[in-house]
Amino acid sequence: MTKPKVYLSPPHLSGDEQSYVKQAFDSNWIAPLGPNVDAFEKEMATLVGTKGAAAVNSGTAAIHLALSLLGITKGDTVFCSTLTFVASANPILYQGAEPVFIDSEPESWNMSPQALKRAFYHASLKGKLPKAVIVVNLYGQSAKMEELLLICNTYGVPIIEDAAESLGTTYQGKASGTFGHFGIYSFNGNKIITTSGGGMLVSNDVEAIQRSRFLASQARDPAPHYQHSVIGFNYRMSNLLAGVGRAQLNVLGNRVNARRRIFARYKNTLTSLPGVTFMPELKGTKTNRWLTTLTIDEQEAGVTVNQLLEAFHKENIEARPVWKPLHMQPLFQGVRYFPHNENTHVAEHLFATGLCLPSGSNLTADEQQRVITCIKEEFSRPILTKSLLISRKYGV
Numbered sequence: 037m038t039k040p041k042v043y044l045s046p047p048h049l050s051g052d053e054q055s056y057v058k059q060a061f062d063s064n065w066i067a068p069l070g071p072n073v074d075a076f077e078k079e080m081a082t083l084v085g086t087k088g089a090a091a092v093n094s095g096t097a098a099i100h101l102a103l104s105l106l107g108i109t110k111g112d113t114v115f116c117s118t119l120t121f122v123a124s125a126n127p128i129l130y131q132g133a134e135p136v137f138i139d140s141e142p143e144s145w146n147m148s149p150q151a152l153k154r155a156f157y158h159a160s161l162k163g164k165l166p167k168a169v170i171v172v173n174l175y176g177q178s179a180k181m182e183e184l185l186l187i188c189n190t191y192g193v194p195i196i197e198d199a200a201e202s203l204g205t206t207y208q209g210k211a212s213g214t215f216g217h218f219g220i221y222s223f224n225g226n227k228i229i230t231t232s233g234g235g236m237l238v239s240n241d242v243e244a245i246q247r248s249r250f251l252a253s254q255a256r257d258p259a260p261h262y263q264h265s266v267i268g269f270n271y272r273m274s275n276l277l278a279g280v281g282r283a284q285l286n287v288l289g290n291r292v293n294a295r296r297r298i299f300a301r302y303k304n305t306l307t308s309l310p311g312v313t314f315m316p317e318l319k320g321t322k323t324n325r326w327l328t329t330l331t332i333d334e335q336e337a338g339v340t341v342n343q344l345l346e347a348f349h350k351e352n353i354e355a356r357p358v359w360k361p362l363h364m365q366p367l368f369q370g371v372r373y374f375p376h377n378e379n380t381h382v383a384e385h386l387f388a389t390g391l392c393l394p395s396g397s398n399l400t401a402d403e404q405q406r407v408i409t410c411i412k413e414e415f416s417r418p419i420l421t422k423s424l425l426i427s428r429k430y431g432v
Contacts, residue, residue, distance in 0.1 A: 039352045040352070041354065042352065042354060043354050044394050044395065044396070045396045053283040053284070060279050066276055067275065068253075068273065070275030072275045072276075072282060073274075076282050085211055087242050090238075090248045094234065095235035097252070098220035099124065100131075100271075102220065103131050105218070106217070108168060111133070113135070113164065113167065114133050114170060116137055117147045117174070117179075118137035118373060119139075119174060119386060120359055124198050128170075133167070134371070135362070137362050137371060138169075138374050139375045145174050145177060145315060146174050147172070151377075156187060166193055168194050171197050173197070173200075173213070178206075178321050180318065197218070197219040198220055199213030200227070201222070203221045207320065217239060218238070222234075223277075228292065228397070229281070229287070230280070231273070234281060251271075252268070253268065253271075253272050254268040256268070303328075306412075309415050310415075314329070327393070329390060332344070338415075341391050344414055345357070351406065356391075359387065364387070394407055
């Protein structure tokens, strides 16, 4: 008999979503735009402390709008974190621009200030600076925004902060996603709060946020007939989904606390296993721990990430490897990439050794114990595996 599935990060509804959705039905505001959209934008801006917010149908759309608002076009370059989901970089291609990928650093797993500084130096020698830098906050962890901002400000290049995974995280007491010229959040079904699909663009540039709403609504000119002077997009969020988002936003703090508790239990019970190291938390930050992630040194552990993934599959447990770096993706073959330093490729190492564990805020204690037990069982039979690893290492 198949065991019930343990999901990686499923939606977690509060129970209040239906009341907001009912308001939309009762008022007949079920298409894009409406009172829930307006309220969701205001509530989000208030929560994170920005002057404006625009609700859209995905985090990818929010990044695309940010690039459009910054005037990025064919022939421009954009620096981007390499350790991320492809959606962080695809909008660069939408604009006909060229991405340049920046490695991670070990303390946050996010963009390396060291690599970014070197990338800027090389760009300045060529006389062609990037038009923007997309900094990704991976798995809920904030990047070293103070250092990254200092570098970008020195060259006068704006940051787009991809906080798709880090809503609810704080860095030096300030909300993640609010350090760049633009910040973006995602409300995909697996995120810390969800609208099933959706995103938000935030900024202190009120005029730009207003412009984003215009672009996201097919860029229709204020005329009595249908007139369009620039290219627009069909990116606005529906009033129904915004209602779901409003209910979810009310429980964001609870969701963060739940995921942090789940992380703490994993760490307390698994950190003593040989070769296991959990994703660190930067000093001065409070990460939302969207996903609990760890690395495994197979030489110490005698267990590989693939072995654990196979064991999880047999137990009907959903787990994932860490993102495959974008500079390693076939789509971006030949794109320039700057490693952390000449001999250290942090993102590649994290991809080879990293693992994401089930971390949903509605994960039960019994479900989490199933995950823990599965891991411990694999570590309890490493003798044969260790001999194979040693043979492989020394060519025996």
